[in-house]
Amino acid sequence: MIEVRxxxxxxxxxxxxxxxxxxxxxxxxxxxFIAVMGPSGSGKSTIMNILGCLDTATSGEYRLxxxxxxxxxxxxxxxxxxxxxGFIFQGFxxxxxxxxxxxxxxxxxxxxxxxxxxxxxxxxxLDKVGLADRANHTPSELSGGQQQRVAIARAMVTKPGLILAxxxxxxxxxxxxxxxxxxxxxxxxxEGISILMVTHEPGMAEYADRIVTFVDGHIQSDRVKGLxxxx
Amino acid sequence: MLFEAFRxxxxxxxxxxxxxxxxxxxxxxxxxxxxAMVTVGQGSTAQVQSDVASLxxxxxxIRPGAGQRGxxxxxxxxxxxxxxxxxxxxxxxxxxxxxxxASAKSQTIVFGEMNHxxxxxxxxxxxxxIRGWTLAEGRLFNDSELRGGATACIIGTTTGKALFGDGDxxxxxxxxxxxxCQIVGLLAERAASSFGQDENDxxxxxxxxxxxxxxxxxxxxxxxxxxxxxxxxxxATADITTLMRERRKLAGDDADNFNIFDMKQIxxxxxxxxxxxxxxxxxxxxISLLVGGIGIMNIMLVSVTERTREIGIRMAVGATxxxxxxxFLVEAVVLSLIGGVLGIAFGLLxxxxxxxxxxxxxxxxWRIIVASFIFSAFVGVVFGFFPARRAARLDPIEALRxx
Numbered sequence: 251m252i253e254v255r256x257x258x259x260x261x262x263x264x265x266x267x268x269x270x271x272x273x274x275x276x277x278x279x280x281x282x283f284i285a286v287m288g289p290s291g292s293g294k295s296t297i298m299n300i301l302g303c304l305d306t307a308t309s310g311e312y313r314l315x316x317x318x319x320x321x322x323x324x325x326x327x328x329x330x331x332x333x334x335x336g337f338i339f340q341g342f343x344x345x346x347x348x349x350x351x352x353x354x355x356x357x358x359x360x361x362x363x364x365x366x367x368x369x370x371x372x373x374x375x376l377d378k379v380g381l382a383d384r385a386n387h388t389p390s391e392l393s394g395g396q397q398q399r400v401a402i403a404r405a406m407v408t409k410p411g412l413i414l415a416x417x418x419x420x421x422x423x424x425x426x427x428x429x430x431x432x433x434x435x436x437x438x439x440x441e442g443i444s445i446l447m448v449t450h451e452p453g454m455a456e457y458a459d460r461i462v463t464f465v466d467g468h469i470q471s472d473r474v475k476g477l478x479x480x481x
Numbered sequence: 482m483l484f485e486a487f488r489x490x491x492x493x494x495x496x497x498x499x500x501x502x503x504x505x506x507x508x509x510x511x512x513x514x515x516x517a518m519v520t521v522g523q524g525s526t527a528q529v530q531s532d533v534a535s536l537x538x539x540x541x542x543i544r545p546g547a548g549q550r551g552x553x554x555x556x557x558x559x560x561x562x563x564x565x566x567x568x569x570x571x572x573x574x575x576x577x578x579x580x581x582x583a584s585a586k587s588q589t590i591v592f593g594e595m596n597h598x599x600x601x602x603x604x605x606x607x608x609x610x611i612r613g614w615t616l617a618e619g620r621l622f623n624d625s626e627l628r629g630g631a632t633a634c635i636i637g638t639t640t641g642k643a644l645f646g647d648g649d650x651x652x653x654x655x656x657x658x659x660x661x662c663q664i665v666g667l668l669a670e671r672a673a674s675s676f677g678q679d680e681n682d683x684x685x686x687x688x689x690x691x692x693x694x695x696x697x698x699x700x701x702x703x704x705x706x707x708x709x710x711x712x713x714x715x716x717a718t719a720d721i722t723t724l725m726r727e728r729r730k731l732a733g734d735d736a737d738n739f740n741i742f743d744m745k746q747i748x749x750x751x752x753x754x755x756x757x758x759x760x761x762x763x764x765x766x767x768i769s770l771l772v773g774g775i776g777i778m779n780i781m782l783v784s785v786t787e788r789t790r791e792i793g794i795r796m797a798v799g800a801t802x803x804x805x806x807x808x809f810l811v812e813a814v815v816l817s818l819i820g821g822v823l824g825i826a827f828g829l830l831x832x833x834x835x836x837x838x839x840x841x842x843x844x845x846x847w848r849i850i851v852a853s854f855i856f857s858a859f860v861g862v863v864f865g866f867f868p869a870r871r872a873a874r875l876d877p878i879e880a881l882r883x884x
Binding site: 302305324325331333339344346347356361 | 793796802
């Protein structure tokens with residue numbers, strides 16, 4: 251489903267260049283739940299941005315659902331994000347002064363979905379994360395855990411092939427974190443959406459099926475777990 | 482998508498009511514000034530035109546004096562006009578339908594305890610036709626009054642009110658200067674003039690009586706002429722000039738020692754003046770529109786910076802550059818259109834007040850209203866484009882990280 255070959259990312263000028271990625275090869279299969287770990291500056295955020303079509307690699311190949319992404323322009327990448335990707339951020343990134351329902355509807359608006367269907371699907375997505383009764387609350391009226399669940403609903407409402415989560419539990423306490431991870435794992439199992447999640451916390455990585463560890467712009471280890479966590 | 486953009490823009494504008502209002506204030510003032518200026522300007526132009534029309538249609542006036550081109554030109558140097566000139570004009574110039582010789586002088590008139598200073602005109606019955614006067618009461622001069630120089634007079638409504646209050650002036654004797662005079666008719670009231678004088682404040686008496694008893698000179702100061710319908714006043718003026726030069730025995734290269742005034746020319750001159758004034762004031766108002774546009778650009782730039790993260794979120798969920806651009810552009814246009822609509826309403830109100838204060842007709846021009854509306858949208862597009870482009874070109878990663 252996702253295939254990267256020899257991906258590099260270089261920042262800065264030729265005199266003072268910094269490599270964030272130094273030739274990464276990686277394959278993500280359909281329906282996988284992957285945790286990406288590693289210390290700060292190891293390149294894990296960079297690979298997430300590139301895989302999320304928010305950033306471009308300096309060199310290397312990236313095939314997303316059979317489309318070669320390197321060489322696409324901004325708008326073409328925007329269209330890939332719109333139809334195939336969902337994002338969950340550490341800081342939730344909901345629109346302020348906008349209700350949960352409207353936040354979840356946002357990606358559907360850009361997909362050009364008619365109003366009635368949009369409402370229906372957004373409500374269904376909120377229901378899925380257990381917030382149907384909070385549909386008309388704005389983010390400031392919701393707790394951190396609830397905000398992140400709204401963000402998850404926004405990420406899944408378009409039924410994307412892949413959700414990219416950047417430290418989704420970074421701003422939450424451990425009880426809220428586990429709640430969020432349960433929701434994400436449920437999403438992965440029941441909807442078949444692949445999830446790529448960056449995390450610092452080994453406890454959160456335990457929810458994933460596969461743990462990829464980055465160090466200095468390389469993949470240091472890539473470990474598929476047994477079936478212990480199934481069920 | 483465009484509908485969504487408008488809905489979204491409306492919501493954003495509505496959420497920040499005070500800021501939006503302050504943002505559009507410049508546009509409101511600009512549009513309101515333009516509308517008010519043009520409305521009042523066109524009202525006064527229409528007023529001038531109707532005033533000129535009320536002087537009599539196809540009216541020409543001849544007065545002695547050097548042409549406006551030449552130096553010197555004191556009217557006294559030129560020989561006066563004569564009764565014979567007035568008689569010859571309709572006979573010898575085919576385009577002239579009627580001619581009335583007239584002279585005028587300011588006199589104090591007295592009735593009982595009341596006195597009043599007024600311009601007294603000596604002329605004949607044709608004068609009333611040519612100047613478009615009708616009688617409200619009484620009669621015109623009869624032949625014996627005209628020929629014998631009897632002291633009969635016909636007065637305007639303002640003069641009547643000044644001397645008689647609400648009483649009926651017809652039949653009374655008033656004193657004009659040193660002579661006594663019987664009022665035989667009252668003129669119908671005319672709309673107020675914007676020329677600064679009240680047309681209804683007038684006394685008309687037979688020319689012969691005027692010459693003998695008031696001016697003491699056999700001169701004719703002015704000849705009023707009516708030109709036939711469908712005849713261009715230019716042709717008539719040329720024919721009249723030829724005849725008058727002949728009658729006044731001017732050699733081929735002598736300058737004219739009389740002037741022919743064409744009411745249409747005066748009308749277009751006055752209209753031109755009000756037009757220039759309206760244009761100037763509107764130009765000043767347009768500068769306010771420009772300043773208003775810059776105000777919108779300023780706030781939109783602030784808005785883009787404030788909402789950087791929102792832009793990042795929108796881009797992450799799949800908004801294209803064009804969609805972000807459109808969102809901010811539409812927001813600027815919605816803002817300036819709100820300003821435009823408020824400005825139009827406010828401007829019409831000002832125009833109504835101004836027309837009322839200046840005592841002229843209120844004649845809003847729908848074209849200028851439509852133009853203002855379109856222009857405010859245009860201001861929104863022009864001044865909203867730069868901030869919108871800045872928003873559209875943001876890097877989504879940077880935008881998402883923005884605090």
